[in-house]
Amino acid sequence: MTAPGSADLWSDDDEGTEEFTVRPYTVTGGRTRPANADLPVEALVEATADPEVGMTPERRRILELTRKSYLSIAELSAHVHLPVGVVRVVVSDLSQSGKVRVHGLTMTSAPQPATTISVLESVLNGISSL
Secondary structure (H helix, E strand, O other): OOOOOOOOEEEEOOOOOOEEEEOHHHHOOOOOOOOOOOOOOOOEEEEOOOOOOOOOHHHHHHHHHHOOOOEEHHHHHHHHOOOHHHHHHHHHHHHHOOOEEEEOOOOOOOOOOOOOHHHHHHHHHHHHOO
């Protein structure tokens, strides 16, 4: 049973410690697609601005992580403990506001699947290194 006013909180006790986090749909405002383009999981993100007061913890963490090195959408998803789709929306918002630069972004009308072996190996190696 959820307490009144806490409908957006859920318990994550997979590791034995109870931690409350915000549901993913509240992070994106209910959106499921990035605003400016479809971001591939292997797209590299680089911070171009420092975190600001009042930013959500997710946006702040993404900027902190990408300030020193480029990280892919997939790697950011693992670091901030959010689904890839949510990270795509957040990174898209940060990109539109000029706070991050996305490398490897292709502006096509339809998303291109990552079907080449080299792309799939690259993503697997990045995930394995976490």
